[in-house]
Amino acid sequence: MSVTHCTITEQYFSRTAKSAELARAARGIFPNGVTHDARNFEPHGIYVTRAVGSRKWDIDGNEYVDYGGGHGSLLLGHNRPEIVAAVQEQLTKGTHFGSNHELEVRWGQLVQEMIPSAERVRFTSSGTEATLLGMRLVRAFTGKPKILRFTGHFHGWHDHAAFGVGSHFDGSPSPGVLPGIAENIVFAPPWDIDQTRRVLEEHDDIASVFIEPTGSSWGQVPVMPEFLSALREITAERGVLLVFDEVITGFRVSPGGAQAEFGVTPDLTTLAKIIAGGFNGGALVGRKDVLDWIDLEASAEAGNEKIAHHGTYNANPISAVAGITMLEIVRDTDACRQANDYAQRLRDAMNSVLADEDVNWSVYGTFSGFHIFTNPEDRDITPEGIAEGKFDYHTLKVPPQPGLIAKLRMGMMIHGADPFVWPGGVTSTAHTDEDLNITAEAFRGALKLLKEEGEL
Numbered sequence: 221m222s223v224t225h226c227t228i229t230e231q232y233f234s235r236t237a238k239s240a241e242l243a244r245a246a247r248g249i250f251p252n253g254v255t256h257d258a259r260n261f262e263p264h265g266i267y268v269t270r271a272v273g274s275r276k277w278d279i280d281g282n283e284y285v286d287y288g289g290g291h292g293s294l295l296l297g298h299n300r301p302e303i304v305a306a307v308q309e310q311l312t313k314g315t316h317f318g319s320n321h322e323l324e325v326r327w328g329q330l331v332q333e334m335i336p337s338a339e340r341v342r343f344t345s346s347g348t349e350a351t352l353l354g355m356r357l358v359r360a361f362t363g364k365p366k367i368l369r370f371t372g373h374f375h376g377w378h379d380h381a382a383f384g385v386g387s388h389f390d391g392s393p394s395p396g397v398l399p400g401i402a403e404n405i406v407f408a409p410p411w412d413i414d415q416t417r418r419v420l421e422e423h424d425d426i427a428s429v430f431i432e433p434t435g436s437s438w439g440q441v442p443v444m445p446e447f448l449s450a451l452r453e454i455t456a457e458r459g460v461l462l463v464f465d466e467v468i469t470g471f472r473v474s475p476g477g478a479q480a481e482f483g484v485t486p487d488l489t490t491l492a493k494i495i496a497g498g499f500n501g502g503a504l505v506g507r508k509d510v511l512d513w514i515d516l517e518a519s520a521e522a523g524n525e526k527i528a529h530h531g532t533y534n535a536n537p538i539s540a541v542a543g544i545t546m547l548e549i550v551r552d553t554d555a556c557r558q559a560n561d562y563a564q565r566l567r568d569a570m571n572s573v574l575a576d577e578d579v580n581w582s583v584y585g586t587f588s589g590f591h592i593f594t595n596p597e598d599r600d601i602t603p604e605g606i607a608e609g610k611f612d613y614h615t616l617k618v619p620p621q622p623g624l625i626a627k628l629r630m631g632m633m634i635h636g637a638d639p640f641v642w643p644g645g646v647t648s649t650a651h652t653d654e655d656l657n658i659t660a661e662a663f664r665g666a667l668k669l670l671k672e673e674g675e676l
């Protein structure tokens with residue numbers, strides 16, 4: 221049997237035998253055999269041994285154009301030489317001082333300089349920690365218990381953010397989350413400002429609104445910039461704190477994040493990923509009077525009980541030096557624009573492939589991202605229509621075709637490009653014209669295979 225007559229899954233298996241073997245071993249160690257829910261993949265994920273620039277190689281020797289980008293943290297691609305050199309030098313000087321150090325000051329100053337809302341900065345070890353700290357602070361500051369979240373928006377995996385993202389859209393707690401926590405989270409649809417205003421009016425005990433400013437999961441369910449300005453107005457009117465979760469968008473949409481790009485300054489901002497140059501790290505930044513609740517003297521002066529905040533790896537020197545190097549490049553070059561331009565050209569090229577192949581899907585997105593919409597109801601669509609909110613989170617975020625999407629991803633991987641799970645991806649300054657051609661042709665190859673299998 222020639223390779224072209226094998227099914228997508230058979231071809232994938234034959235190319236990834238060593239990954240399949242490791243996946244079998246991993247299933248005896250890790251739940252589902254994986255170490256992050258986004259890495260769940262049937263029949264098995266690839267095991268990567270090396271990555272440089274825009275490419276990565278798996279243990280079977282296959283090469284891929286990568287669109288996972290270290291979960292979005294690698295705006296400059298894998299192993300950017302300046303970051304590697306800075307980290308290598310720091311490794312010889314010490315990896316963890318367990319005390320203050322000059323790098324954290326320089327890192328914090330850069331964040332303050334680049335992010336408009338950052339009057340004060342507190343480093344954390346991850347985005348989840350940043351949003352968790354943010355939720356505690358807004359409650360302490362306002363003396364109110366509730367948080368308004370937008371349905372489908374992701375703020376990490378802690379208890380206050382664990383439901384209403386890919387399931388439990390009714391706001392009920394997912395297993396393990398205390399009902400008392402869920403009762404204090406209220407939801408609004410992320411495109412309806414009137415409904416959002418009504419929710420704020422109905423609950424006078426809302427401390428804060430959290431939002432992913434370009435829409436949930438990196439704009440998979442888009443939010444319009446006008447929505448952000450309106451949200452700023454209605455929260456300011458009511459004394460409700462506005463928090464932008466810029467864990468992905470920070471330093472990616474623009475050097476100053478979505479807030480600089482759209483000219484809307486929130487009260488607080490959560491950051492992670494790019495901030496630490498591809499290493500672990502995050503930050504809660506924002507108004508001084510709010511972050512003063514972590515400040516010993518300011519709390520004492522105001523008669524407040526200081527909020528405790530620890531974290532063994534907060535501002536560790538490796539993340540700090542990688543973060544400084546990354547942020548200086550983002551600040552001093554057109555890195556964001558390069559990644560954005562590539563993504564726009566990629567979306568266009570993939571939509572041309574869809575037109576050539578007469579497939580009624582759409583590739584949409586903004587800035588340095590793309591999302592592949594498989595249009596399960598075969599509706600009349602354009603990327604612009606999706607951006608204007610014609611589809612809600614049920615359709616866009618939890619596409620009812622997991623089997624098809626897995627085959628699409630495998631089909632693209634067989635042809636040398638690896639989109640991220642949802643399916644879509646992030647682009648970087650390292651992506652080239654050659655990568656673009658490989659990816660467009662991988663998309664075409666995957667569509668042809670799906671047609672051969674009767675999926676299209």
Ligand SMILES: Cc1ncc(COP(=O)(O)O)c(C=O)c1O
Pocket residue numbers: 291345346347348349351374375376377432465466467468492493502
């Ligand atoms: C918008 C947003 N907030 C929070 C998080 C959680 O960040 P972390 O994975 O660093 O805990 C993520 C992670 O992807 C995210 O995209």
